Amino acid sequence: MQIYLPIAEMSVHILLVLGLGGSVGFLSGLFGVGGGFLMTPLLIFIGVPPSVAVGTQAAQTVASSVSGVTAHMRRGNVDFMMGAVLTAGGFVGAGMGVWLFNVLKYAGHIDLTISVGYVFFLGVVGTIMLAESVPGVLKKRPAAVALAARGPGRHMWMHGLPFKMRFRRSKLYVSALLPLAIGWLVGLLVAMMGVGGGFLMVPAMIYLLGMPTQVVIGTSLFQITFVTAGTALLQATVNQSVDAVLALLLLLIGVIGAQIGARLSNKVKGEHLRIMLGLIVLGVAIRLALDLVIPPSDIFSLGTGEAAP
């Protein structure tokens, strides 16, 4: 059965959308990631305009992060102060991202920017994940996760920055500029690439800020919830690019897939999960990179609806 997506202005087979939502939801539950980095390229691949894919994905990420953040809040794993500062930076980044997205769209470079962005970020993150997990599995010992040397005695350039703030839950006294900058970059990615940005924020919080690992996930989900909500709102108001029908369809089956994935993840070794996720992330990056370098079958393309106003 075909279903007409009112904002994307295209008709797709309902099973295709449900299949996408279910499988990406399953993977996101299994690996504990947002899944936006898989969903946005897949939506563009099936013909959804890039702006609608990014805007819709932002709305959809709200759903998955809300259910995650409520679970973490119950366990007290959210540093609200840190979350608020990260969110403030995220809003600025998202606002700039939406603006930059439109500039690039009218210049005809948005597809390229999205692809290059994905290749770069996923390539780096996938490589780090594999580099970290593979030796651990091969030598049958836990990977060296304790890279983040915390506590007194470590002094880096960023500790000299002004506007220091105390973050009680994280037991940190650092410059507010640091979480603001991290939040800003994540907001930019949300608005331009349709990802939640957790893959970037979590390592940055552990290694750069030195936050305790138990509050990292909850706090990052807190930021993602508000920044994706803000981005979706902005995209809907400025670009009219949030397809509620598409988001709802992806959501309905996605939450079920995520729960099944989460159940299954308890039965698989953490190290193996990280390797699998690393391979998927790297696979998407390589696939997108190949599309950039392989000579296109048709060098001409229609920039539908992209004529500058």
Added chain:
Amino acid sequence: MMRVFLVLLVLICAVPAKAQQVPLVADLSNHLVAITTGFSGTDVLLFGATDGPGDIVVVVRGPARDEVVRRKGRFGPIWANSDSVTFRAAPTYYRVASSRPLDEFASETLLARQQIGLENIRLLNSDETLPAVEVTSFRQALVRLKTDESLYEQGLSDITLMSNRLFRTALHFPANVPTGTYTVEVYLFREGQITAAEIVPLTISKIGVGADIYDFAHGPLAFLYGLLAVLLAGSAGWIAGAVFRRV
């Protein structure tokens, strides 16, 4: 505007010859194509009658819009869009059907004047400094890409003539058809000249829930639409989390 004027002119000139008898009548089975939630393309039947032998040509034009055609080039190892041409007021949809191949009964000058045929669509290039060869290749690309999307077509849905009087053809509108006001022009050709013409309007619009959502999202309440979408997504996530916690 000019085109409509010409058609009217032809009509006025043609009618007095046979004062009472109308040489050409045509109508559509449906003047409104509704894009509903389950829309996957549709056929509209065009039918009509003539007062004698002749060739029938049907031209369907969708609403005009600026179309950007981009060309990729190589930048180091990667391929990226390099240059583009904007064609002003290009028809979003264009279809020609005829009872015989066009070149068998109509002169090229006449077809060009009436913009009949894919090569005769008037496309105004916004950049006048561009060399003609370049414009031609971009123009061909536009027609080819539009044809690939089934939005431009020539000759595939040909016209069936019955006893030289009655004719009919099915006009296909694919799932990705743009909305707006369409014109269906019907021409009667005799001895290489247009002896009669008729224009039938056709509206393609979104109807039902999809249309309401579209209007809501594009209207003055776009912010409210976004807010509702976010709240809907947020509460869906919250409910899912709460439900599955108990299972």
